[in-house]
Structure formats: C-alpha cells, structure tokens
Amino acid sequence: MSADPSNATDILFARQPIYDRDATRRGFELLFRQSASALRAPVVFDGEAATRSVLINAFSDADIDVVCEGNPAFVNFTEQTIAEDLPFDPAFLVVEVLESVNATPVVFEALTNLRRLGFKIALDDYTRPDADHPLLSYADIVKLEYPAYSTASLAQAIEALRTQYPQLTLLAEKIETHEDFEQCRQLGCDLFQGYFLARPEAVFGRPLPAAHVRILKLLARLNDPNAGIDQIGRTVSEDPYLSLRVLKLVNSSLFGMAREITSLDRAILALGLNRLRAFASLLALSGLQRKPLALQYIAISRSFICQTLCEHRAGCDGPMGFMIGLLSCLDAFTDRPLAEVLAQAPFDPKIVTALLDRQGPLGVILDATLAHERGELEQVPWARLQALGIEPETFMAAFRQSVATAHQQMQMFH
Numbered sequence: 001m002s003a004d005p006s007n008a009t010d011i012l013f014a015r016q017p018i019y020d021r022d023a024t025r026r027g028f029e030l031l032f033r034q035s036a037s038a039l040r041a042p043v044v045f046d047g048e049a050a051t052r053s054v055l056i057n058a059f060s061d062a063d064i065d066v067v068c069e070g071n072p073a074f075v076n077f078t079e080q081t082i083a084e085d086l087p088f089d090p091a092f093l094v095v096e097v098l099e100s101v102n103a104t105p106v107v108f109e110a111l112t113n114l115r116r117l118g119f120k121i122a123l124d125d126y127t128r129p130d131a132d133h134p135l136l137s138y139a140d141i142v143k144l145e146y147p148a149y150s151t152a153s154l155a156q157a158i159e160a161l162r163t164q165y166p167q168l169t170l171l172a173e174k175i176e177t178h179e180d181f182e183q184c185r186q187l188g189c190d191l192f193q194g195y196f197l198a199r200p201e202a203v204f205g206r207p208l209p210a211a212h213v214r215i216l217k218l219l220a221r222l223n224d225p226n227a228g229i230d231q232i233g234r235t236v237s238e239d240p241y242l243s244l245r246v247l248k249l250v251n252s253s254l255f256g257m258a259r260e261i262t263s264l265d266r267a268i269l270a271l272g273l274n275r276l277r278a279f280a281s282l283l284a285l286s287g288l289q290r291k292p293l294a295l296q297y298i299a300i301s302r303s304f305i306c307q308t309l310c311e312h313r314a315g316c317d318g319p320m321g322f323m324i325g326l327l328s329c330l331d332a333f334t335d336r337p338l339a340e341v342l343a344q345a346p347f348d349p350k351i352v353t354a355l356l357d358r359q360g361p362l363g364v365i366l367d368a369t370l371a372h373e374r375g376e377l378e379q380v381p382w383a384r385l386q387a388l389g390i391e392p393e394t395f396m397a398a399f400r401q402s403v404a405t406a407h408q409q410m411q412m413f414h
Contacts, residue, residue, distance in 0.1 A: 012057035014200035029074040047078040083110040090118035099125040103134035111138040131160040141169045229273040299329040308398040
C-alpha cells in the first residue's frame with residue numbers, strides 16, 4: 001500500500017481526513033475510485049459494488065491501521081450492504097449510512113445488530129432542519145451537509161439534534177473555506193471534513209480482482225458447516241458455471257446413471273451434500289486464477305489425503321478434511337498470504353484456526369500432510385497423529401490412495 005503511484009500498481013481507493021475542533025485528525029472517509037486498470041467507467045454507478053470494493057481493498061490489500069493512522073475509517077453503506085456480514089474490527093470502521101437508505105424493518109434490524117457488534121453508525125448528507133430522521137436513534141454521528149443550510153437553518157438543526165440526541169457527534173462536511181470552518185465551529189460542530197481542510201488523496205496498491213472476491217464468498221457459503229443441501233443447492237444454482245458442471249458430473253460414467261439427469265435439483269440429490277460441496281468448491285477454486293495443472297493436482301491430492309485421514313478418526317468430519325486441504329491452497333491460487341485471503345469472506349472459525357494455527361484435529365492432519373508433501377518426514381507430528389488414532393501405516397496408505405483418486409478427479413474435472 002502506498003500513496004505514491006510510482007511504487008504501486010493501481011488505485012485502491014481515496015481517503016479524505018476528518019478533523020476535530022483542534023485540527024487533529026480523528027478519522028478518514030474512504031472513497032471509491034475507479035481502478036486505473038479498468039477499461040472504462042461503468043455505465044451506471046453501482047453503490048453496492050463500490051462499498052464492497054472499498055472495504056476489501058482497505059481491510060485486505062492495504063494496512064488499514066497505517067492508511068487511517070490509527071483512526072477509524074468512514075465508509076459509505078447502501079441499504080443492501082448494511083445487512084451484510086462485516087468480518088472487520090469495529091474499532092476501525094464507521095458504517096456511514098447513505099441518505100438514500102430507507103427506514104425499513106430490515107434496516108432497523110441490521111443497524112441494531114451492527115451496534116450490538118460495536119460498530120459506530122453515521123448518517124451521511126444530513127440536510128434536515130430538525131431531528132425527525134427515523135434512523136437518528138441508531139446513530140452515533142450525524143454528517144451535516146453544510147452547503148444545504150443557511151446560517152439560521154444550520155443553527156436550528158444543531159440545536160434540535162443537541163436537544164433530542166445530546167450524545168450525538170456532529171460532523172460538518174463539504175467545508176470549502178475558512179469562513180465555513182469557523183462558522184460550523186462556532187455553532188458547535190465536533191468534527192469537520194472538506195476541501196478547505198484536505199482534498200481526497202488516492203491510495204495505491206494491488207487490489208484483489210472483484211471476481212476473486214465473489215469466488216471467496218462463494219467458497220465461504222459452500223463451506224458453512226451449518227448449511228444443508230437446500231442452501232448449498234441454492235448457492236450452486238445461482239452460478240450458471242457451477243450448475244452446468246454439476247449436471248455434467250452427475251451424468252458422467254463415474255455415476256453410471258441409467259437415464260440422463262437434466263434437472264439441477266435431481267443432480268444435487270444424486271450427488272449428496274458432501275460430494276456436492278466438495279465438487280462445487282473445487283470448481284470455484286479453479287476459477288480464481290489461470291494456474292498450472294500441477295497446482296490444481298496438488299489441491300485435489302491434498303484434499304483427498306486430508307479427507308481420508310479424517311475418515312480414519314472417529315468423530316472427525318471427512319468432508320471438512322477435504323475442504324481444509326482444498327482451502328490450504330488459496331494462497332497459491334490468489335498469490336496472497338493465506339490469512340489475508342481468509343479475512344475477505346466469513347469462513348467458519350474452525351476452518352480458519354486449522355488453516356492458520358494448525359489447531360484441533362483438522363490442524364494436526366493438515367500439518368502432517370504438508371510436512372509429508374515437502375518431503376520432511378521428520379517434521380510429521382507422528383505422536384499427535386497417533387493421539388488422533390491415525391497410525392503411520394494409515395497415514396502412508398492415505399497418500400498412496402490419494403494419488404489414484406486425484407488422477408481420476410483431474411481427468412473428470414478437465
């Protein structure tokens with residue numbers, strides 16, 4: 001991440017500082033900027049896509065603590081993105097509710113949940129002369145759009161807000177002159193933002209492509225241990241590529257169906273939850289990047305090894321072992337650190353701790369698999385494996401079995 005374009009590859013977003021009454025920085029608004037590598041600007045601005053782009057770029061491609069100098073990031077949220085899960089630290093993010101967001105039961109519930117999680121809520125572009133906005137009771141900060149007010153109406157709005165919601169922080173935005181700043185300061189505003197104080201500054205870096213982000217979210221949904229076959233089926237049906245490949249798979253010689261299956265619902269039932277989840281995840285992962293077949297073979301082989309080892313331990317989830325092996329290759333497929341990639345979608349905590357910290361039975365199995373894969377047999381945690389009921393003979397047999405299975409799967413997959 002860099003503010004210097006000579007040291008980076010693309011624009012991640014822009015940042016505009018927010019100051020307090022003593023001209024001390026108290027936050028930054030992060031603003032969407034079209035990628036410099038994009039062929040053209042979108043015909044219609046997509047607010048949801050803009051919010052997701054800023055969040056992903058700020059919290060994964062950039063170091064948010066460095067970008068915002070230890071202060072919170074203010075990010076615009078649409079009605080749809082407010083209701084989505086936010087896998088970010090509330091200490092670093094202020095949810096800025098756009099003026100276009102309607103006061104609906106869904107929004108009320110989403111804001112209640114965000115506040116419960118510790119996120120601060122700001123109302124953007126406030127132009128009312130009073131305190132009758134239906135979302136004010138959920139807000140911590142109100143951003144007063146200074147150009148929309150006269151001196152009298154601004155004083156009226158501030159008095160009304162202070163009287164009815166004394167806990168609110170009032171931020172005057174679009175401050176363009178010293179006189180604007182002094183007037184808002186004298187009227188009692190707490191924070192200030194605008195061209196007079198600082199213009200937005202581009203932040204450069206290497207963003208993760210939007211298609212990658214979509215696939216990571218798809219992988220997280222596919223690997224939700226609480227999702228049933230109906231939910232996984234809906235997830236697959238939303239992706240035309242996955243749907244077609246699932247139909248092709250179930251009609252392949254591998255399953256020996258007497259009659260061709262043309263219905264996705266029937267194909268899903270024929271596959272079953274575990275095979276469906278595994279195959280769809282593999283297809284999704286292959287779409288992350290055009291990578292050598294050797295890497296795809298490693299991913300498949302590693303997945304079957306972990307699955308086989310899990311199945312030899314009572315109470316261990318074989319399909320979860322498959323997923324651990326598959327997802328352990330995410331760093332190679334995305335050319336990013338694994339922790340950074342996993343942070344971009346709500347993966348199950350058991351998966352994350354197994355992948356990053358080698359915790360739990362899944363973590364032990366993955367640790368052993370990777371050590372063997374590197375040819376470092378002395379690094380295989382033999383004692384921990386035996387404590388799980390996996391003997392050395394079982395471990396080595398799993399590798400021999402995975403070679404044949406991975407070869408068969410590669411043929412079918414391609």
